[in-house]
Amino acid sequence: MSTAAIVIIIVNILLAKILSVGTTPIMVWWERRVAGFIQDRTGPNRCDIGGIRLGGLIQAIADMLKLVFKEDFTPSHIKEKFLYTIAPALVFICSFLTMAVIPFADNLVIDGESFMMQAIPTQLGIMWFLAFAGLSVFGIILGGYSSQNKYGLLGGIRASAQVISYEAAMGLSIISVLLTYGSINLNDMVQAQGGTFFGIIPSWGIFMQPLAALIFIVTAFAETNRTPFDIAEGESEIVAGYHTEYSAMRFGLFQVGEYAAMSASSAIIVTLFLGGYHIPWMDTATIQNNINYVILAIVILLPIKAYLFAKWMSKNYDWLDPKDKRNKEKNILIRGFWLIAIIISAVLIMFLVTGLGENGVNIATAVIQIGTFVVKFLLMNLVFIWIRWTLLRFRYDQLQMLGWKVLIPLSILNIVITATFIVVTGS
Template sequence: MSTSSIIIIIANIVIAVILAVGLTPVFVWWERRISAFMQDRSGPNRCHIGPFRLGGVIQSFADMLKLIFKEDFTPSHIKYKFFFTIAPVIVFMCSFLTFAAIPFADVLVIDGKENIMQAIPNKLGIMWFLAFAGLSVYGIILGGYSSGSKYGLLGSIRASAQVISYEAAMGLAIISMLLSYGSIHLTDIVNAQTGTYFGIVPMWGIFIQPLAAIIFIICAFAETNRAPFDLAEGESELVAGYHTEYSAMRFGLFQVGEYSAMSASSAIIVTLFFGGYQIPWLDTQAIQGNMNYVILAIIILLPIKIFFLTKWMKKNNKAVGSNKSREKETKVLTFIFWALAISIMAILISFLVVGLGTNGVNIATAVIQIGTFLVKFFMMSFVYIWVRWTVLRFRYDQLQMLGWKVLIPLALLNIVITAIFVVVRGS
C-alpha cells in the first residue's frame, strides 16, 4: 500500500471520528443556544477559560470534563452488572460505526490508483447503515432491563416497540430508493444525483423520491430516539427512562451515542436525498475542468464571509459593565480568523500561479466536495435540533399509529408506484 493511500485512509477515519464523536460538545452547545434563541433567553455564555467563552462552547467542554471525573456509581440492586456496564458501549459503538460507510467525496485518484473516501471502505453501502442503526437499540434494551428499575424497563420496552415499528417503514423506503438508483453503494447513489431536471432542478433523491424521503427522514428521527420520538426516556413519565440508574461516563456514553446517531442520520439523509458531496449543477468532472474558476470564487467569497462573521461577533460580544473580557476575546478571534483567511487565500493564489497538476486537481476537488458535504451535514443537524425544540412528544398510541397505519402503507404504495415506473421506463 502506497504512502498516499495510507494518508487518505487516516484522513477518512479522522473525519469520521470528528463528525461522529468529536462534535458532541459542539452539538450540545448548538442545541442549547438554538433552544435559548427559540425561547427568547441567553443560554450558556458564562463559563470561560481566561477571556475565551467562544459563545458558550466552553460550558459544553466543562460538562464533558465533569462526566469524565465524576464517580461512576453502580446501584446495589443491579443484578446483571455485565449487561449494565456494556449497554452504553453498545449504543455508542453502533452509533459510531453507522458513520463508517458514509462517502465524504467522490473516488479520489492519486497516481492512477482509486481511493474510496469512506472511513471503512466496503461493498455493503446502505445495508451497513441499516445493520448498525438497528443494533444500537439492543444497548438501550439491555440498559433498561439490567438496571433493575421499573422506569428503565418501561423505557427499554418502549424503545424496542418503536424500533420495530419504524425500521420496517425505513427499510421499505430504502427499497424504493434502490429501485430508483439500481445500487446499494452510497458513492454510486451520490453520483446518480448529478445533473439537473430541465437544466434547473438538481437530480437529488428528494426530487426523485419525495415520499420515500419524507418517510425515511421521519423514521430516522425515530431511530435516534430524539424528540418527538423520545418516549424511551420520557422524563415526564419515566424520570429518564432506560438510563435512569446511570451516572458519570456511562451516562455520558448514552448521550454521545445519541448525538452520534443524530450525526449518522444527518449524513445518510444528505447522502440519499440531498446529493451528498455533489455541488448543485457541478459534478466531479465539471469541478476538475473548471478548477481555476472554482479557486477564484473561493478567494473572492472567503474574505466576505470572514467580514460578516467578525462583524456579527463584535455585535454580540460587547462588554458588560467593567468586564472587558468579551471584547478581548473578539479581538483575538478576529485576528485568528483573518490570519487563517489570508493564509488560505495566499495558498490558493499560489495554486493559480504555479498550477496544481493532475493529482493536485483531484485532491482539491475532494477537499471542495468534503466542504460541500459538511455544509449540508450541518444544515441537516440543525433541522434535527430545530424539530426537537418545536414539536411536542408523541403519545405512545400516536407513535404506533403513525408507524403502522401511515408510514408502512405509504411506503408499500411508493414501492408499487416506483416498480411500475421502472418497468415502464425500462421497456
C-alpha cells in the same frame, strides 16, 4: 501499501471520527444556543477558561469533563452487571460505526490508483447503515432491562416497540431508493445525483423520491430517540427511562451515542437525498474541468464570510461595556478568524498562480467535495436540533399510529408507484 493509501485511510478514519464523535461538544453547544434563540433567551455564555468563553462552547467542554471525573456508581441491586456495563458502549460503538461507510468525496485518483473516500471501503453501503442503526437500539433495551428499575424497563420496552415500528417503514422507504438508483453502494447513489432535471433542478434524491425522503427523515428522527420520538426517556413520565440508573461516563456514553446517531442520520440523509458531496449543478468532472474558477469563487467568498462572522461577533458583544475585559476575547476571535481566512485565501491564490497538476486537481476536488458534504451535514444537524425544540413529544399511541397506519402504508404505496414507473418507462 503505498504512502498515499496510508494517508487517505488515516484521513477517512479521522473524518468519520470527527463528524460522528468529535463534533459532540459543538453539537451540544449549538443545541443550547438554538434552544435559547427559540425560547428568546441567551443560552450558555458564562463558563470560561481564563476569560475565554468561545460564545458558550466552554460550557459544553466543562460538562464533558464533569462526566469524565464523576464517580462511576453501580447500584447494588443490579445483577446483570455485564449487560449493564456494555449497554452504553453498544449504543456508542454502533452509532460511530454507522458513519464508517459514508462517502465524503468521490473516489480519489492518485498516480492512476483509485481510493474510496470512506472510513471502511466496503460495498455494503446502505445495508451496513441499516444493520448498525438497528443494532444500536439494543444498547438502550439492554440498559433498561439490566437496570432492574421499573422506569428503566419501561424505557427499554418503549424503545423496542418504537424501533420495530419505524425500522419497518425505514426499510420499505429505502426499497424505493434502491429501485431508483439500482445499487446499494452509497457512492454509486451519490454519483447518480450529480446530474440535473431539465438542466435546472439537481437530480437529488429528495426530488426523485420526495415521499421516500420524507418517510426516511421521519424514521431517522425516531431512530435517534430525539424529540418528538423520545418516549424511551420521557422525563415527565418515566424519570429518564432506560438510563435512570446510570451515572458518570456511562451516562455520558448514552448522550454521546445520541449525538453520534444524530450525526450518522444526518450524513445518510445528505448522502441519499441531498446530493451527498456534490455541489449543486456540478458533478466531479465539472469541478475538475473548472477547478480554477471554483477556487477563485472560494477566494472571493472567504472574505465575505469573515466579514459576516466578525459582524455577528460584534453584535453579540454589543451589550458589554467598552472597558470590559471580555471585549478582548471578541477581538481575539475576530482576528483569529480573519487570519485563517487570509491564510487559506493566500494558499489558494498560490495554487491558481503555480498550477495544480493532475494529482493536485484530484486532491483539490476531493477537498472541495468534503467541504460541501460537511456544510450539508451541519445544516441537516441544525434541522434535527430545530425540530427538537419546536415539536412536542408524541404520546405512545400517536407514535404507534404514525408508524403502522401512516408511514408503512405510504412506503408500500411508494414502492408500487416506483416499480410501476420503472417498468412502464424502462428506465
